Amino acid sequence: MRLRVDLVPQENLSYTDVVLVVDVIRATTTATAFLEAGAEALYLTSDVESARAFRDTDVVLAGEEGGLKPAGFDYGNSPREALEAPVGGKIVVMSTTNGTRTAHLAARSAKHVLLASLFNAHAAARLAHQLATEEVAILCAGKEGRIGLDDVYTAGGLAEVLQIMGSYELEEGALTALTTRRASPAPLEPLHLSGAAQALRQVGLEADVPFCAQIAASPAVGMLEGRVGEALIFKRAQRPSNSGQG
């Protein structure tokens, strides 16, 4: 099995098997928290306007623009807030600057798209391992087209878990991410150094960073199930059986 890490999203990337999308600060952590809170589904849109188009239906709108809750939205992009949100059985429509767009990039070609973070690292890696037939790819959202240290570190953490479960042939992005992970066993420092954390400090939301640094606290994994218009529908993957491939 191959393990590949794409450190920045690029338009020409294409996938044939499983992709773990990572925007650890904060979109994929927040998405996982909404699923933990009981959301029935997440609709990920590639921009704020597409999310707003759902406003008249019975949905909850969440996301950010410049780190903050867009006008008319019910929630921002805070995983702390998402975990406590009364969204049981509801659809959450999410739009963020980097994470939801990157999910759209993966969804163009991948067979399976999963939302991964440190928060659900073990469950996400396990599911990816069970689903994959030839390759697990980890696609880092980064920040506005540039590398994000937080996402590279998380990709390294996921790669580490995957390597525990099976034998993977690592390409160079995966080796780089693993080196980044191994250089800092405790996640808080590399996450704090990231531009994403710096941007949160500027808007007073730095308390989200320690939340995003929790490892494997959630078994919930958002998995792409289809589309509604332009939006990607993610639902919580069923707990895989122990009798499977993994």
Add this chain to the structure above:
Amino acid sequence: MRLRVDLVPQENLSYTDVVLVVDVIRATTTATAFLEAGAEALYLTSDVESARAFRDTDVVLAGEEGGLKPAGFDYGNSPREALEAPVGGKIVVMSTTNGTRTAHLAARSAKHVLLASLFNAHAAARLAHQLATEEVAILCAGKEGRIGLDDVYTAGGLAEVLQIMGSYELEEGALTALTTRRASPAPLEPLHLSGAAQALRQVGLEADVPFCAQIAASPAVGMLEGRVGEALIFKRAQRPSNSGQG
């Protein structure tokens, strides 16, 4: 001063100050070796056909396609061969798959473009430090649009030298490259793990890898001086005075 590392070439990258272009296996190492051997100038073209167009003039053609010397070229892309080549006072026209193209990407916007490798790491970093007024960027050529561990490692080595000379504000690509460098004090292992080295093994040229792993053996640094048609003209930078900013 800012220090930025772009781990893969992307069409939308732009620069305002100094760029160190890195394709350590092998284009920027070989370019440095040709300057060491006394070449008057290097003309870097973005493809083999543009290089061939110079054939009737009094130049030497060097480069690779699929790792091997293109038909009608005088030299391949081997730095061992380049160092011994009788190119004193001559113009060497070079075309390679990743390195010379990446130099063209940098040249679109940068104020100064330098060719950097481990072989000339100290001289290249010193010159970049002296020329820069706001930012030193290191642009890794990678391999066909993907990250190259060899180039990320070299970028980390250059970043290390730059940090010795002055105070730099590091962005996340620079932090990632530095981590990669610090994880392997000896360069041969990460270079051997790279896809570029693997490709050389397939064509029997693996002996170029230890050459590329030499650190700071050369004071020669190719610096962009102008253009002739589509080709970029690089000449050996004059030894900077010690009375300068650095």
